[in-house]
Amino acid sequence: MKIGILTSGGDCPGLNAVIRGVVLKGTTSYDLEFVGIRDGWRGVVEGDFMPLTRHEVKGLSKIGGTILGTSRTNPYEGERGGADNIAKTLYGHKIDGIIAIGGEGTLAAADRLSKDGIKVLGVPKTIDNDLRATDYSFGFDTAVNIATDAMDRLRTTGDSHQRCMVAEVMGRHVGWIALHAGMAAGAHAICIPEVPMSIDEIAAQVTSAHDRGRAPLVVVSEGFKLKGMDEAYSDKGLDAFNRPRLGGIGDQLAPLIEQITGVETRATILGHIQRGGSPSAFDRVLATRLGLHAADAIVDGAWGQMVAMKGTDIVRVPFEEALGELNTVPRYRYDEAAALFG
Amino acid sequence: MKIGILTSGGDCPGLNAVIRGVVLKGTTSYDLEFVGIRDGWRGVVEGDFMPLTRHEVKGLSKIGGTILGTSRTNPYEGERGGADNIAKTLYGHKIDGIIAIGGEGTLAAADRLSKDGIKVLGVPKTIDNDLRATDYSFGFDTAVNIATDAMDRLRTTGDSHQRCMVAEVMGRHVGWIALHAGMAAGAHAICIPEVPMSIDEIAAQVTSAHDRGRAPLVVVSEGFKLKGMDEAYSDKGLDAFNRPRLGGIGDQLAPLIEQITGVETRATILGHIQRGGSPSAFDRVLATRLGLHAADAIVDGAWGQMVAMKGTDIVRVPFEEALGELNTVPRYRYDEAAALFG
Amino acid sequence: MKIGILTSGGDCPGLNAVIRGVVLKGTTSYDLEFVGIRDGWRGVVEGDFMPLTRHEVKGLSKIGGTILGTSRTNPYEGERGGADNIAKTLYGHKIDGIIAIGGEGTLAAADRLSKDGIKVLGVPKTIDNDLRATDYSFGFDTAVNIATDAMDRLRTTGDSHQRCMVAEVMGRHVGWIALHAGMAAGAHAICIPEVPMSIDEIAAQVTSAHDRGRAPLVVVSEGFKLKGMDEAYSDKGLDAFNRPRLGGIGDQLAPLIEQITGVETRATILGHIQRGGSPSAFDRVLATRLGLHAADAIVDGAWGQMVAMKGTDIVRVPFEEALGELNTVPRYRYDEAAALFG
Amino acid sequence: MKIGILTSGGDCPGLNAVIRGVVLKGTTSYDLEFVGIRDGWRGVVEGDFMPLTRHEVKGLSKIGGTILGTSRTNPYEGERGGADNIAKTLYGHKIDGIIAIGGEGTLAAADRLSKDGIKVLGVPKTIDNDLRATDYSFGFDTAVNIATDAMDRLRTTGDSHQRCMVAEVMGRHVGWIALHAGMAAGAHAICIPEVPMSIDEIAAQVTSAHDRGRAPLVVVSEGFKLKGMDEAYSDKGLDAFNRPRLGGIGDQLAPLIEQITGVETRATILGHIQRGGSPSAFDRVLATRLGLHAADAIVDGAWGQMVAMKGTDIVRVPFEEALGELNTVPRYRYDEAAALFG
Structure with a gap:
């Protein structure tokens, strides 16, 4: 044959x-x-x-x-x-x-x-x-390892500067990479497509971690949709024209988090490095x-x-x-991880 | 509480x-x-x-x-x-x-x-x-990753010198690390406690890989027992007094493999690096x-x-x-891997 | 004391x-x-x-x-x-x-x-x-290692999809990270602040690599300034409004390279992962x-x-x-690397 | 041409x-x-x-x-x-x-x-x-990186078990790998061919680190010769016949260190992994x-x-x-590192 x-x-x-x-x-x-x-x-x-x-x-x-x-x-x-x-x-x-x-x-x-x-x-x-x-x-395991390693690195910068670091990982429709890498790296907030959140909910987790003396780490799937993004930008008095348009969701979240929490915030889009290499x-x-x-x-x-x-x-x-339905992150798996946030 | x-x-x-x-x-x-x-x-x-x-x-x-x-x-x-x-x-x-x-x-x-x-x-x-x-x-996953990375490195030396490389990994009673790391690194023979082998069987796999132009990689669990080790040493005319005694099984296999196959052979005992670190x-x-x-x-x-x-x-x-029985490598998992040997 | x-x-x-x-x-x-x-x-x-x-x-x-x-x-x-x-x-x-x-x-x-x-x-x-x-x-050495490792990963994606990959690395005023990581990863073009280039020069190197069957890798320092960026966007008929504004120079180069060369092009901004970690x-x-x-x-x-x-x-x-002057990349070091481009 | x-x-x-x-x-x-x-x-x-x-x-x-x-x-x-x-x-x-x-x-x-x-x-x-x-x-740099990474791993085992870990690295005639990797990994003793030491000197450094609550790390070049090795074995009442013969110097030092200091000691011979790979x-x-x-x-x-x-x-x-003379580690470089031992 x-x-x-x-x-x-x-x-x-x-x-x-x-x-x-x-x-x-x-x-x-x-x-x-x-x-x-x-x-x-x-x-x-x-x-x-x-x-x-x-x-x-x-x-x-x-x-x-x-x-x-x-x-x-x-x-x-x-x-x-x-x-x-x-x-x-x-x-x-x-x-x-x-x-x-x-x-x-x-x-x-x-x-x-x-x-x-x-x-x-x-x-x-x-x-x-x-x-x-x-x-x-x-x-998937390789991607999670790469993302985790990257976040380990981001955390030393966050700690040294007392900054909030936002890491955007792959996951167009499901949040598995964010869930696993976020859990592995000790994230303080994990934003995935399956679990809608408002910017105020995210900011509350950032503030809580910051108040405990930690440099907050926020992990976000590329496919996460913020509830009321446009409103959030205008509500917070941020210049809509300066809102990053072609960057990822991570680029868009960072200025909002900084505005609400007062914690200096930087975003990194891990991008293609998650899918390449050995x-x-x-x-x-x-x-x-x-x-x-x-x-x-x-x-x-x-x-x-x-x-x-x-x-x-x-x-x-x-x-x-x-086929048919995607393998999404079930709510109990998200809740399991959320127990670590604080 | x-x-x-x-x-x-x-x-x-x-x-x-x-x-x-x-x-x-x-x-x-x-x-x-x-x-x-x-x-x-x-x-x-x-x-x-x-x-x-x-x-x-x-x-x-x-x-x-x-x-x-x-x-x-x-x-x-x-x-x-x-x-x-x-x-x-x-x-x-x-x-x-x-x-x-x-x-x-x-x-x-x-x-x-x-x-x-x-x-x-x-x-x-x-x-x-x-x-x-x-x-x-x-x-376990960390150990397999470390062992696999080490074998990737050993292979470039094997290839450059047309040598057989023997890598001894952890596994006192079971061969899981050898099985997974050997499969991941493309080993030509995997010797585990669960599957008894004679030195001639191992040597045959080394020769077969060498004849196909490959630098043979042999992975051996620390707990592997060679059928008739003492006899093998005396049969092959190797000095029993010079047989490594406190080294691992890898150290003991290497001279036998070299003697039988004529392929220059070097052993590395990965040891404690497999259980440490992040x-x-x-x-x-x-x-x-x-x-x-x-x-x-x-x-x-x-x-x-x-x-x-x-x-x-x-x-x-x-x-x-x-408790009671150990989780040993079942025969079908070994045979599955053996299909890759050649 | x-x-x-x-x-x-x-x-x-x-x-x-x-x-x-x-x-x-x-x-x-x-x-x-x-x-x-x-x-x-x-x-x-x-x-x-x-x-x-x-x-x-x-x-x-x-x-x-x-x-x-x-x-x-x-x-x-x-x-x-x-x-x-x-x-x-x-x-x-x-x-x-x-x-x-x-x-x-x-x-x-x-x-x-x-x-x-x-x-x-x-x-x-x-x-x-x-x-x-x-x-x-x-x-510096750590940053170059991280950037090189990331580019090794980007290349497998580039090769599989026959794409041009653009990697933006740190270097606000000098191009050392781009020079070393680009040389280490086998880049086909290196764009640094010290050496002005037009988009057509970059595109020519991309085309040359692509014509030899390679997936082109372009490394660019964050501080690189393209000669005539605005003109390039309007000349190539790209929508100025869609030009990435808050992303890095890498994000801005990618659509131009794709437009001129016809080779699908993706950008990755390595960002903060270059400065963190062990x-x-x-x-x-x-x-x-x-x-x-x-x-x-x-x-x-x-x-x-x-x-x-x-x-x-x-x-x-x-x-x-x-103090006074920065340690810039001297022209002979850039030319040395350029001998590898093609 | x-x-x-x-x-x-x-x-x-x-x-x-x-x-x-x-x-x-x-x-x-x-x-x-x-x-x-x-x-x-x-x-x-x-x-x-x-x-x-x-x-x-x-x-x-x-x-x-x-x-x-x-x-x-x-x-x-x-x-x-x-x-x-x-x-x-x-x-x-x-x-x-x-x-x-x-x-x-x-x-x-x-x-x-x-x-x-x-x-x-x-x-x-x-x-x-x-x-x-x-x-x-x-x-050289690759070998030092691999050895350093291995020692980082050995240290977590040493810390968990309050053990002394001995790591043998390459260096037949010169101690550069031991010097750099030992300095990078925070070793408590570095034994190189250029600097003769007795087992009592090494043991004193191990004891000093152990007394400060550290798990001692000893790095030794494969070419290090202990002053009076045979005498040391018989003086310490260790069975000469059980002295590892074909293992490396690290295997030979470990039982002596354990005998003198009373600190459980394990050796790892890094071997060929230092010279292979990317x-x-x-x-x-x-x-x-x-x-x-x-x-x-x-x-x-x-x-x-x-x-x-x-x-x-x-x-x-x-x-x-x-040619002629080898590039040995000069005494001032060893002394520089020794300032870190304690």
């Missing part, structure tokens, strides 16, 4: 470890042959492939990013897109099935293609940890195991499913279980 | 985060009071206590080791040991119960004391991950959550149990579930 | 190591007594002191920030400022002299106070490495040695000077040598 | 950055052509070469080890060795000159070959920093600059010399200046 592998969506530490795991297991334990598909679904649609033997995956477990490249192409769009065209392309290249490593959009496309008769196996990938049906996804050991092990089990699943003909982590095991789940 | 907290056995990254979690939750959400017990059970037996308020736990989540000190004292030994004496000591200091953070020995003592009428709550601590009834224990974000979160839930358990009167990790949740389990 | 120690200006990894070095040498080799001055010159002016014995400096070499606090107060301003008032305050507290650890502003004030009769010894501190008369200043070994050694030599200098009565690094030695230089 | 590049002796972080620097500068600024010589002088003697264009050096600045391989072959030994044979081999492959990156032995061979008419340019490489005529050599930013910059200047030197015909670091500059020095 000849299997194509693709990586799709934003890059994530561990993608290469998955690829290596699949190829090593598939070629040494079974008799599978692999081709790399360039730049996610684009390579499927355009028939852009590269060799993918044992040689190409050598030493990959520790390398960040993806050797296959990635894109946000939708396989149902474009002249050569759609299940029929893709079936022809795969047939033409004698590719029997596809392993698609990606997030919600990728897996939704995989599900649809699967129902349209293409053999697809999924591997969940989300640095935000926003996919259901897997306890954790690779990349994966943590946890992510390498998780990604490698997902890859190994993906090879098993192919041999078992378990198409239309994805491999996932449950407890300490790797299991198979139908695509639907992972 | 006044609660004593102790840390016992070998130190472990995350101990301080547990202490901080308990104290913050216990003092801000409930009305608990805490005292620190110095050097594990020694402090209980000798009545050696220290203040433990919110002030003492400030900033502790990222600090390795334990501010309470630790020892390997058995609470049932010595003149002032035993449940009756301990009950008197605790009564004299108005201490209502104890949180014991420790490994198998500590939890076994806690179980016995508990059955003898002392109120004890357990928090599992083992860097080796050898305790049942918890998916992971804090300290915890990884994963371990900080796990340890903090165990601490938070320990405070809840006290308020619920859940004595005689320990808090533990199951999937993404923190649960309570009776001491017995964690 | 009783000596006050202060840290002034922005915090910097190594400040605590200097303090520890001074106090350990001064108390064990000589008979000096120390007091900590809180928050830089503010503490001098307001007479705000704290105990500073061997006990307080325990374990400080690896701790970022400053235990003394810092501020940007000018000692010649305010009701209680000025040399005469300060002399009285010091006399009242029986303080014989001051060690001032700080950057250009601090050392200029120290110089003036010194000429006005106050005994002051300087220790140079600048994360930007912008002080003359010292080969390197502590904090110092690198180089900075710990440098800072500790400066502290040790500062204690010697006091005993020698070498007031009115600062300690500095020359080659591998610590020397004393008069304040004037460090 | 066609130039061969070789790396010789033990591997060292930064070797690849030198190679990249030479090749990028030589091919883009000049018209040089390069070939890689495999495994040091072995490749010269045996005529074993590999392509070395811009393509091969892509992304190398952060990669540890050497892509060219290394060995300890002496170019004057063997049937095909010696200046005449080498001249013929180089002539046969149209190689005009050699860049030899290596330590004392390599540079001595380069000097001799140079005097015998072969065009050789040297680049100093020593992780121990034992070469004269260069302020620092690349690899170089620090300092080493990447130093190595890259040495490479750039090596290309310049070739174009200038500066054969028979080596490039070196002086202050912040890269200079050229004749081979002799680097």
